[in-house]
């Protein structure tokens with residue numbers, strides 16, 4: 001999978017792309033990331049990428065001409081190398097909330113382009129140049145880079161072979177069943193008076209499986225009843 005990232009701060013991705021399973025996916029060839037700054041397409045002596053809003057108001061708005069030039073340059077490079085055009089994703093608090101089904105859909109895309117904003121956000125006309133808009137949640141950050149990293153991390157770990165143990169992505173919270181994961185324990189067997197449920201140490205796999213299923217349902221009902229409603233609605 002290739003991920004093109006449009007960002008004014010490519011250096012924010014340095015450690016992220018070298019660490020843990022994302023780093024291994026990069027060196028293993030399952031993930032290729034290209035970072036490109038709109039600054040390279042900025043205007044004038046100062047390489048400006050933003051301007052004041054029409055109609056007045058606070059802050060600066062990212063220019064559509066500069067952003068699209070940067071996005072199109074990534075597509076042109078891909079085309080020159082015979083690689084697929086990326087699906088363009090605008091990162092914005094006004095987008096569809098990111099969730100596991102979207103991560104699963106992205107994980108099978110041959111190429112994604114994640115467009116990160118800064119300042120007061122984008123000139124509205126950029127929306128005509130993207131395929132979809134994604135939000136990390138109902139809060140506002142200063143830039144789209146952390147959202148881009150979240151999208152990369154959630155999608156790449158679903159690519160077959162990227163994680164050592166494929167079962168872990170099927171059994172965890174928000175996986176195919178749409179529920180929260182059951183409680184997990186490891187050593188020590190007793191910590192400050194808290195013990196591990198007996199069923200987990202008994203060695204009966206059918207009982208363990210039934211307990212985990214019941215716990216998963218109970219936990220989802222208690223913490224996220226909305227997920228059960230979504231599941232019933234299909």
Ligand SMILES: C[S@@+](CC[C@H](N)C(=O)[O-])C[C@H]1O[C@@H](n2cnc3c(N)ncnc32)[C@H](O)[C@@H]1O
Nearest residue numbers: 091092117120121135136140141142143144147
């Ligand atoms: C300060 S925000 C702009 C917010 C914009 N003025 C608004 O009210 O919708 C600057 C940039 O950070 C990114 N950003 C902030 N919050 C985000 C979120 N919840 N999800 C995805 N990107 C976000 C976007 O790329 C956005 O263009």
